[in-house]
Amino acid sequence: MTASAPTLDDWKEMLRTLWRIRLFEGQVQRLAAAGEVPGFPHLSTGQEAVAVGVCAHLTRKDSLFTGHRGHGHALAKGCDLQATFAEIIGRDSGLCRGRGGSMHLVDADNGMLGATGVVGGNLPLAAGAAWAAQVRGDRTISVVFFGDGATGAGVFHETVNLAVLWRLPILFVCENNGYAEFTSREEHSKVNHVSAFAAPYGMPAKTIDGNDLRVVHAAAGNAIAGLRDGSGPFLLECMTYRLAGHYVGDAQQYRSKEDLAAVQEKCPIERLKRQLIAQGVSESELAGIAEEAKREVLQAVEGARAAARPDPSTVLEYVYSAPSLSATTG
């Protein structure tokens, strides 16, 4: 958690986290292609600055909820690289002992309270966590990451109404990447900017460049400071781009080569590197940061791959609070 303005070291640390996420998901993609990743993982490649810029202001006591594209959010919130990767490849040492997988990362100790595969389903859960924080009165907050497509879900609007009505300490972070699956924003809604949905409720909202870490960090910092002071919910819309497909394996016929090339330009990592170089950081130091992150990630990946698989005989654990509870008793 960065209280005051970030130092140069803080920025370097955030660059490291950007690299961790980027390389971590690169490994997910590589192993998915190799058939080592069950299910259909969704990568946040290109959107990492949103996760890092927002989570830099959170502590382990703050709650975070995400959706199907949540690897980056989990890592930025402080989830262990190896335990997270182990979960994504279904190992017993995974965050959820292999029960959840890519779309359901939970790490209670780090305040990573949920990821849902049902678009929009995480929004009211996050509001509930914010309500609990309000009851505790400990200045902690709840943050929920969701995509632009989720604003098509009624529960988004229900949740915003309730959050404003109850003045809940919740930060709505929309990653507007212009697409929902294979369909562009224009075909999903005439409302181009998700922040526009806040106006009727008088909820403060802002649309920012989600690929510029400094912009995200500053905007999130202000919003979160207000939230901790009890000023009520805030909607932060981060305009971003996904460099990868909707899920690993998506042929992306709906995007032209040109679009994809143009998008590469906006890479948040390159962006931050240029900024740091302008501040006098050397190319070699930057390369070193990437190298370290790569080492960390590869070590985590290999550790996860070497980990044991869940014991099939444990498949009926964790359904209820007590074994006496099941479909039938006696």
Place this chain on the structure above:
Amino acid sequence: MTASAPTLDDWKEMLRTLWRIRLFEGQVQRLAAAGEVPGFPHLSTGQEAVAVGVCAHLTRKDSLFTGHRGHGHALAKGCDLQATFAEIIGRDSGLCRGRGGSMHLVDADNGMLGATGVVGGNLPLAAGAAWAAQVRGDRTISVVFFGDGATGAGVFHETVNLAVLWRLPILFVCENNGYAEFTSREEHSKVNHVSAFAAPYGMPAKTIDGNDLRVVHAAAGNAIAGLRDGSGPFLLECMTYRLAGHYVGDAQQYRSKEDLAAVQEKCPIERLKRQLIAQGVSESELAGIAEEAKREVLQAVEGARAAARPDPSTVLEYVYSAPSLSATTG
């Protein structure tokens, strides 16, 4: 359907319809107290001008959907007084042969296509009817009446988004009576005016005095003309008051005597009468209109009460398109 500006006779006819609804629901209340009305009917007493002012512009080919407070909408749309009353008291001669009741009035021939008891449930159905009209391309439209409380339901927002996206010929008519059951608008949302929800979508919307028939008639007329020309959806918010309780039997402890008295002031019937008198219509003529309406209503009520009750042996009819379809075959 009034094409050009209404003549004095048109206004008198509309006054007659206002009275029909008022007296019809008075009879519902009276017989409910006497135990002759099953269920828990919701009266629109005080809100009649919205139904009459909007429906004056509709033909039998236009679709109408309403909710739990829909008696007035059905009558204004042209449903037969006796068949409607018969439905509300559960007779075989009722609009739905006694299957539906007060909250589920349907009269297909009159374009009265549905009333749902689930708040908000009627909105997407009306959008679907508008889609069908768009496909037919016959300049007919779909109208849906709903309360201010329904904007708390996510499906309201989902439907507006889709209606705007598909440019559907649908008129959203919100009767904002300031209450949802026993809870005032303020406790349901920080958004005082439902019309504000239209802004993000760029959907035209208007908030008007729903107790002034002339205002409703004019606003609805303009909106509907645009709809027929294919200009896309419109949201008309009519500020109104319910003079009665939420349902017949509601003790209304949540409203002070003063509030209730003040509300009586706004009676749309008295309002129209004053206007007509100002236009030189005589008190006695106005009294005559009320008298006629009363005769009509009482005759309908007595006719309905004398009608046969449904035959219990027919209870399994109308579940499927063919008797061969049921839980099990053979």
Place this chain on the structure above:
Amino acid sequence: MAQKLTFIEILRRALDEELTRDPAVHLLGEDVAVGGAFGVTKGLAQKHGAQRVRNTPISEAAITGVATGAAICGLRPVLEIMFIDFVTLAMDCLVNQAAKYRYMSGGQLAVPMVVRTQAGAAGGAAAQHSQSLESWFIHVPGLVVVAPSSPVEAYGLLKSSVRLGDPVLFIEHKRLYAQREAFVPDGPLPGIGTARIARAGTDVTLIAYSAMVGNALEAAEELARSGISAEVIDLRTLLPLDMSTIAASVAKTHRAVIAHEAVLNGGVGAEIAAHIGHELFDELDAPVTRVGCPFAPIPFAPELERALLPGTANIVAAVRELSS
């Protein structure tokens, strides 16, 4: 001497006591701060504060999600959904989130939440305010389904539900709300998943829950007059289902009739009948018979509603058919 309380008054008392006992307990729902549609929570906001008894907008999906999220974070929310017909709006949260949270998180998080809802047909509430949908929920691993049959039963079962560490769907039948019963709060709270013998008998086992237990007892009374001794089991909880109590009874009577108001097809009775038919195959002297609603929505007109709904007479007839 024991005071007589209605089902509604006893629910209020149980909630009042739980609010007093545990500061984590919070109530929310439409109009609950002013008592709710049926008056169950009347006075509780005044007594326990507006922060703990909260009105909500008409947003069943969001308020169920908010209760779930709060439960994950240590609150014990008790949510009121006015009619079970509206639980249809909260199915994603209940089924995909709340029921699976403990499992998907590998045991890290739990959802100690009670969703109180009102169900059943009576007085012409018609097709969208009269359903009995409990069987959907016994098909969802992670949920608990409770359906009390009387005021006194409701008191203990509601308290046990509030104290459980799992999401509970607590179903209150509208026909029971006005019922009065002498009430002496004593003894331990009922365990979730334990049925009770509402009446002992030897010739046939009548299995029921919620308001239908009253019909089963009436039927037993009537059958007794013609010399048939019926044992009546009040299931209390549908998930978990107390098969040991059922099995012990049927092993004794060799005949079983299951009765519920819900539509027969795909109802809870099917699961019980399938169990008995399998586990007690050699014990049965007659086919397990189910009494339930014929396959149609609930009609509005009283004559039709009456014609459709199963009742005491249907249970008696079913037993007589078995015994003949």
Place this chain on the structure above:
Amino acid sequence: MAQKLTFIEILRRALDEELTRDPAVHLLGEDVAVGGAFGVTKGLAQKHGAQRVRNTPISEAAITGVATGAAICGLRPVLEIMFIDFVTLAMDCLVNQAAKYRYMSGGQLAVPMVVRTQAGAAGGAAAQHSQSLESWFIHVPGLVVVAPSSPVEAYGLLKSSVRLGDPVLFIEHKRLYAQREAFVPDGPLPGIGTARIARAGTDVTLIAYSAMVGNALEAAEELARSGISAEVIDLRTLLPLDMSTIAASVAKTHRAVIAHEAVLNGGVGAEIAAHIGHELFDELDAPVTRVGCPFAPIPFAPELERALLPGTANIVAAVRELSS
């Protein structure tokens, strides 16, 4: 000679032909104009026009309502809900509106609509993308539930569904999508509510639907090797349920095993077992046995998913137990 088509290709063909046959038929759903998440509708927007094959926002409740409202007004919408897990978001419309419209209106209006959805567990889709929830819907009067077991079956059943005058939930199992089958479009379309004998036998009746029919056939093959002749019934439609075909078979074999992937408790198998136990009480030589998923959500890890899901081996074991 007959071409081989996948389940997906055959669904596309059926939809293409129905779009061509009847101008009232319209498709809608998320991404359907670009083929949908699984490619079923690929090319149909180009061929039949963007007005008849429409993309929608991620608004399951509204798009189901829009399809219902359009059906009331004469269109024949075919809606795609990507995963049955998301049908949880459309329950109000499906259950309270679409299923009851004909009844509540006293026969004035009908809802000829098909909701195509994809279900079942495979490949680590995990708890929120793997469910089998069909049994909820057989409990809802007014709905029709269809669950094809193979490409050729899907072709006829989808066309029959599109032509029906009632709301149909059409369930496609993800395990079947890539399956290929030789396809010769001929003969009349299957009637909704008629099961088929997938394999004739004399010693035991195996009852299944959707992908589990394949397992039942595998089991029958294996049992044949040890001299047990199993008859396999493919239900095709779960609502209505073809009890006459089931009864005829069990009256012959005197033994029945019902298999489905869905959770056992409260599953479709319970209803079938209850029927057989009642209607064929005197015919049974052994208890009706059910094979289904143990009571837990679908886990992510392949080892756990495999451990939980029922399959051919479970069916074989169930039959051997009966026969011993």
